[in-house]
Amino acid sequence: MLLAVLASGPLGDTRATAACQNRDESDRIRHGRGLDRAGQGDDMIGQRDDPGLPRYAGIATFALLPQLHEVEHADVAVVGIPFDSGTSFRPGARFGPAHVREHSRQLHPYHQVHESFPFRDQQVVDGGDLRVGPYDIEAAVEAIHEQARALVQGGTTVVAIGGDHTIALPLLRAAAERHGPLAVLHFDAHLDTWDTLHGASIWHGSPFRRAAEEGLLDLERCQHVGIRGGVYDPSELDDDARVGFAIIRSDDFARHSPEQLAERIRDRLGTGQVYVSIDIDVLDPAHAPGTGTPEVAGISTRELFGVLRELRGLDIVGGDVVEVLPAHDHAGITGLAAAHTVWELLALIPPPSR
């Protein structure tokens, strides 16, 4: 009651007015310009670069990038999709986007391996969270589809932070509407090409089966990476092959280098357009404990990045990093892994030809 009186009384009004009056140009949050050493990219708005506001302070957009409304055109938008009603086991990935943003504060401008500036070659923004409710899966999938379609049709590549893996279906719909049937590069412990569960046809274990049925996938060019565990019957693997996927297992990382595996992936994907979907549970629970359906004997963060960094040049037209579940995370391990995975994905997306 006391707080309410203060806020609505003369003292509250005075403070608010003073705050507004002080918010002149010098108080605005400053973002770096995108100028690189070759003098290119100076029309980009880069990460927040404000000596008065350290990286750990202020509101966390992804990688402290500008928001969508702060730029004239975004080439790439990182959007949160706080939806987890398709989850079959532990719920809570709806809180993933905020967690990943919070752990993305330490992402820096320069990529040492690629020798590139991922946020200077093109305009990358935080597109905020999509508007989506928790109670009706089909309505949610349609809402995600509509909002993703508006971005994609406007020439913005969408990279989503989930949310559970259900969101890949509407994102693939939006991407395939613009680009045609797509190759899918899918990092996951699980196939995610199952049919129905508990009577639901759209859930987080079925997005790629539904996508194949809808004609969104190029059935000769899809690739799983990191598969292990979680199969009831070998017929599931036959179904999986039928909807277009080849498999690199988690175990394959013990026998083959990231370079060799990346070569297999390139052979499979060919030169056409690719959608990259990364379930954080592809990582071993030691590297990503905060996820909905953990599977032991997974790959390490370094192995994941080892493969991703060999895939420069892919024509990536969309992607997601999903299944981050903060309630089961410890010390931000999963949040950090996911934030850096998004960054690795952004570093691979080719800039538009201007």
Ligand SMILES: [Mn+2]
């Ligand atoms: Mn998945």
